[in-house]
Amino acid sequence: MSGLPAATGAGPDVSVDLLIIGAGPTGLYSAYYAGFRGMSVAVADALPEVGGQITALYPEKLVHDVAGFTAVRGQDLVDRLAEQAGQSNPVYLLGHGVTDLDDAGEHIVATTDAGTRITAGAVLVCGGIGNFVPRELPVGSDYLGRGLRYFVPRLDELTGQDVVVVGGGDSALDWALSLEPIASSVTVVHRRTRFRAHERTVEQVHSSSVRVLTPYEVEKISGDGSMSEVVVAGPDGDRISLSAQSVVAALGFIADLGPIERWGLELRRRRILVDRTMRTSRERVFAAGDIADHDGKVSLISIGFGEAALAVNHIASLLDPARSLTPGHSSDA
Structure with a gap:
């Protein structure tokens, strides 16, 4: 041409x-x-x-x-x-x-x-x-490769695990819904009460077995070798300890x-x-x-x-x- x-x-x-x-x-x-x-x-x-x-x-x-x-x-x-x-x-x-x-x-x-x-x-x-470049989770960077990840190319890697998904956008909630059928448990942690995801996706998450914690932020990740616990903190200083072998930080x-x-x-x-x-x-x-x-x-x-x-x-x-x-x-x- x-x-x-x-x-x-x-x-x-x-x-x-x-x-x-x-x-x-x-x-x-x-x-x-x-x-x-x-x-x-x-x-x-x-x-x-x-x-x-x-x-x-x-x-x-x-x-x-x-x-x-x-x-x-x-x-x-x-x-x-x-x-x-x-x-x-x-x-x-x-x-x-x-x-x-x-x-x-x-x-x-x-x-x-x-x-x-x-x-x-x-x-x-x-x-x-x-x-x-993924936006990094402010805490727990030493657990990268030992439970902390920023995306999940293969869902079956998290089969049977307790998973904490951090974030409030489409990616975070999509990961939560995709992992729900295969993970032992899925918890979404978001620092705001309002999600940035598609309304239908938000409705699906609230109708699922996924636990939603808002407004909370990850305060601490711990474990001997591999990750075993995640502590999240609310605005009033209350803290919740979660069993977790993986954290998916979907922060954009x-x-x-x-x-x-x-x-x-x-x-x-x-x-x-x-x-x-x-x-x-x-x-x-x-x-x-x-x-x-x-x-x-x-x-x-x-x-x-x-x-x-x-x-x-x-x-x-x-x-x-x-x-x-x-x-x-x-x-x-």
Whole structure:
């Protein structure tokens, strides 16, 4: 489309119409949709496998808000997205964090930390450009790896245990509900009386066997070798001792934007600011998914899919003005 040759493989140099940075759900859908619009595609991600945060942090958790699925296991969703993306024959550059984006006439040259250079007509940033550092629990850091954890890639690791989940967001309550059927007991501890999670999830937790302690905070973690007890304190100084072999501290993550801050993009709220076409402050760089920010932004996987399609259609007409912005219906293809 852009006059560049088709993808040449994951060697020292790759040439494609579109480089997608980030192999999470939005990136994988973008790869499929770009192929649908006739583009050659490369997908780069610093992680060694596709799936982004889902694969790295919660592959076993159920996702409930993706269209077409009453509930779908995180890894199953990733697998289906990867299968769909495979129709576009993308070049995957996994374990390749993009460090630099340089303008080269009507192309952009991206360089990865593995030394690969990707020449592309446009770039679509869908995450995968930095690290998500967990917010640390103020106490008990010496129990990290001995009961304290910040995510649970495999739920069965906590089978039969007394688990304390700390936090008040969607992740915390999702972990609690996922662990309830297999753990000996689950207790949610949150420092506020009000949760930040989806209302339906909060209702499910209160209707379950999960014990809820609010407003409480973890004061002490103890145990000889491995964790055995957690003490939580309330606002009036009252304390409750809980038997616990594991604490899941679901306190959220801090985005470390890494090299993005050197790319000359306008940022807002530690995200990339985009216009209504998902274009950034650089003409040939677009963004979609959680990393993108615009007025009225809602961070959902389903929203990311829509933003990806919007961005790809505008990229298609940018690379080839003869192409219509409107792609038509896939059922007519």
